[in-house]
Amino acid sequence: MRLKSIPDTASVYLILLAVVAVCAGLTMSRGHNLFSSGNIDVILTSITVLGLVCIGQTHVILIGSLDLSVGYVMSLASVLAAGLMAGNNSAVPSALAISIGVCALVGLANGLLVGVLGLNGFITTLSTGLIISGYLTTNYPGNVGGVPSVMKDLGSASVGPIPVTTLFMLAALVAASLWLSRTRLGFHVYAVGGNAEVAKMSGIKNVVPIVFAHVISSVFAALAGLVVVARLGVGSPVVGTQGAYDLLSIAAVVLGGCALAGGRGSLWGTLGGILIFAVLDSTLSILQVNPFLKDVVRGAVLVAAVAVFSLRGDGSKFRRFTAAGDPVAPPSSPAPDRPDQPDQPDQPDQPDQIVRAAQ
Amino acid sequence: MKTSTTSTGSTGPTDSAASAAEGPTKTSATPSAAPRKSVLSRLLNTFLDPSTAVYPIMVALFVVLILLNPTLGEPDQFTRLIGRMAPIVIVTLGQYFVLVSGEFDLSQGAVIGVQVVVAGSFIGDDNSRIVPGLLLMLAIGVGVGAFNGLATAYLKIPGFMTTLGTMFMLGGMTRYLTGGAASGNPSEQFREVGRGGIDVPLLGYLPWSVLVLAGCLVVAAVLARRPVGRLLVARGDNPTAVSLAGANRGWLMARGFIASSLFATVAAIVLVGFAGTHPTVGQGYQYTAIAAAVVGGVVLGGGRGLVLSAAAGAFVLETLVAVLNASGIDTSWRATVQGLLIILALTLTAARTKLGPLLTLRRRSTS
Numbered sequence A: 001m002r003l004k005s006i007p008d009t010a011s012v013y014l015i016l017l018a019v020v021a022v023c024a025g026l027t028m029s030r031g032h033n034l035f036s037s038g039n040i041d042v043i044l045t046s047i048t049v050l051g052l053v054c055i056g057q058t059h060v061i062l063i064g065s066l067d068l069s070v071g072y073v074m075s076l077a078s079v080l081a082a083g084l085m086a087g088n089n090s091a092v093p094s095a096l097a098i099s100i101g102v103c104a105l106v107g108l109a110n111g112l113l114v115g116v117l118g119l120n121g122f123i124t125t126l127s128t129g130l131i132i133s134g135y136l137t138t139n140y141p142g143n144v145g146g147v148p149s150v151m152k153d154l155g156s157a158s159v160g161p162i163p164v165t166t167l168f169m170l171a172a173l174v175a176a177s178l179w180l181s182r183t184r185l186g187f188h189v190y191a192v193g194g195n196a197e198v199a200k201m202s203g204i205k206n207v208v209p210i211v212f213a214h215v216i217s218s219v220f221a222a223l224a225g226l227v228v229v230a231r232l233g234v235g236s237p238v239v240g241t242q243g244a245y246d247l248l249s250i251a252a253v254v255l256g257g258c259a260l261a262g263g264r265g266s267l268w269g270t271l272g273g274i275l276i277f278a279v280l281d282s283t284l285s286i287l288q289v290n291p292f293l294k295d296v297v298r299g300a301v302l303v304a305a306v307a308v309f310s311l312r313g314d315g316s317k318f319r320r321f322t323a324a325g326d327p328v329a330p331p332s333s334p335a336p337d338r339p340d341q342p343d344q345p346d347q348p349d350q351p352d353q354i355v356r357a358a359q
Numbered sequence B: 001m002k003t004s005t006t007s008t009g010s011t012g013p014t015d016s017a018a019s020a021a022e023g024p025t026k027t028s029a030t031p032s033a034a035p036r037k038s039v040l041s042r043l044l045n046t047f048l049d050p051s052t053a054v055y056p057i058m059v060a061l062f063v064v065l066i067l068l069n070p071t072l073g074e075p076d077q078f079t080r081l082i083g084r085m086a087p088i089v090i091v092t093l094g095q096y097f098v099l100v101s102g103e104f105d106l107s108q109g110a111v112i113g114v115q116v117v118v119a120g121s122f123i124g125d126d127n128s129r130i131v132p133g134l135l136l137m138l139a140i141g142v143g144v145g146a147f148n149g150l151a152t153a154y155l156k157i158p159g160f161m162t163t164l165g166t167m168f169m170l171g172g173m174t175r176y177l178t179g180g181a182a183s184g185n186p187s188e189q190f191r192e193v194g195r196g197g198i199d200v201p202l203l204g205y206l207p208w209s210v211l212v213l214a215g216c217l218v219v220a221a222v223l224a225r226r227p228v229g230r231l232l233v234a235r236g237d238n239p240t241a242v243s244l245a246g247a248n249r250g251w252l253m254a255r256g257f258i259a260s261s262l263f264a265t266v267a268a269i270v271l272v273g274f275a276g277t278h279p280t281v282g283q284g285y286q287y288t289a290i291a292a293a294v295v296g297g298v299v300l301g302g303g304r305g306l307v308l309s310a311a312a313g314a315f316v317l318e319t320l321v322a323v324l325n326a327s328g329i330d331t332s333w334r335a336t337v338q339g340l341l342i343i344l345a346l347t348l349t350a351a352r353t354k355l356g357p358l359l360t361l362r363r364r365s366t367s
Helices: A008-029 A037-062 A070-085 A089-115 A121-139 A149-156 A164-182 A184-194 A196-201 A207-232 A245-255 A267-286 A291-314 A349-358 B002-011 B019-029 B039-048 B050-068 B075-099 B108-123 B127-154 B159-178 B188-195 B208-225 B227-237 B239-244 B249-275 B285-295 B307-326 B331-359
Strands: B197-200 B204-207
Touching: A008 A267, A008 A291, A037 A070, A037 A164, A037 A184, A037 A207, A037 A245, A037 A267, A070 A089, A070 A121, A070 A207, A070 A245, A089 A121, A089 A149, A089 A207, A121 B285, A121 B331, A149 A164, A149 A207, A164 A184, A164 A207, A164 A267, A184 A196, A184 A207, A245 A267, A245 A291, A245 B159, A267 A291, A291 B159, B039 B050, B039 B331, B050 B285, B050 B307, B050 B331, B075 B108, B075 B204, B075 B208, B075 B227, B075 B249, B075 B285, B075 B307, B108 B127, B108 B159, B108 B249, B108 B285, B127 B159, B127 B188, B127 B249, B159 B249, B188 B208, B188 B249, B197 B208, B204 B208, B208 B227, B208 B249, B208 B307, B227 B239, B227 B249, B239 B249, B285 B307, B285 B331, B307 B331
Parallel strands: none
Antiparallel strands: B197 B204
């Protein structure tokens, strides 16, 4: 019962703390230091790209949808930007604007299909991803473009020990978490993700936050692609899919305490999830574990962490709020009946139904 | 078992009520009670419902394909074509049982990868190890499915996350065991399932893979009509009702996921014959299978869908690629065309759900 009183985000960081402690111990026993400046740099670099993708993915998962197209959108942004720049410094701003704009249109399409037609987010974004993938394989057989010096400098610049791109990611994370927790649109994202039907009855136009979340997701995937362009120096048509950013971002967001059904979670939790993956990865590298086994560890940690979250009581049958708006404790304690609704025998089914529908 | 299915169907509150679970009871009890419908309305229903529209579309695509490439129309070439499509159809059959219960199985591709590598490394050139090897592969399939199902049911993890976890674990394990490169193929006798065939009088040549596919279709169709199949559909529609009706949640989900893994295992046995042992064999099959099921009218989120229509959806996706090949369109566009087709099928389903009450649909079960 004590465990259940710890807020979600705090428990993510408790898991992170445990992971860091175990990893630090393991690396120490082999005579290495997990916190060496070189290793910190590795961790910071590795969280930047995944972090940007995850900011968008968090929005989409909060609203009860998924975005499997992020990998292809990253690749699209990367080849578009690199192709438009073509080694020309003066073309950088327009190239960035155009590639982000095109990707925002992809997000708009996703959002309209999910929000207006009510299609399932998983299969819709999988399909738009496939559509982009056909375009990429047809038109971009290999790497494209030369990235001008301005972009390259941006990719390698750092303030003190922290790369500029990482600072940019963190700034974006702060901004996004502010608009999620302070603005009306942000509240609507949580409301629609928590219970689309209730949100609609409360007067929210569900389409707006759904489209917003999908556009944000694609824009941040594009930004992640651009960071990769700045680092690699070329645009690559496979950069997003090769890194498996679609599935990794979903894994990290859920590891960060977001409910896959939507309506629950925060960007700070997501950051914790990304850090858990990054620390694990770098530890396994230090210990010189076979890189293929990293995926085995990732998978095991993912299942274990999600099991911990759902056994704490926010599984699929979770009732989120009481009539007073207070978070409800575990499902074992019956929620008070709302006074304005008569007792119906099938009442308990309804929230579950809608949550599944939102999946 | 029967009672629970019926009661779920009748208490289903939304319009996504399990018509597949409900239909047969109704039709078998009062076949003549259904209102008579005009031919036009019947036709409209057929073409607005992906789970029936998929059959004429499939036939049309096969006709177009044969018109474009007449050699494929010869009986033995046609059976070879079907044989090549067999693995993805088999995987779709497995995915159906998970999708219809309201979950996803993302681990199918990784299961295929593991099984292919197991076949290569355990059986190797030793023909005497074929039977133990097959048993080992079946055991792995059952084990993975049981883990997915039990973790989903008892740890209350969404099936999406459980299978994502197993996908990472199995994929990493496969590449670790092989070093990420192609490794030794199993004996020719084992690969015969994918490569060989028999000469039959009427068709000329019949690949084993077609026979395997036929067997899988029969097994899946029977399974879908058994209580377990009905309960999985009912669970997709209303898990609470199924639990209250007395179904064992864990065992039910375990059987759904085991079916999925076992069909993936059969697909792996065929694929070993096609492609040999490589850790990337089977990669992405789960997505194609989900897409195929959606094209066949299976509703994501569960509760609705017919298993043979899902298989027809797989044929549609595969034939479409073959049509593109035959018509000289650059095959690199195939992902785009498949994506557009899936969105079209989804839109059709969505439109039908919204128009549904107007058309007074009552679909008969055809699985």
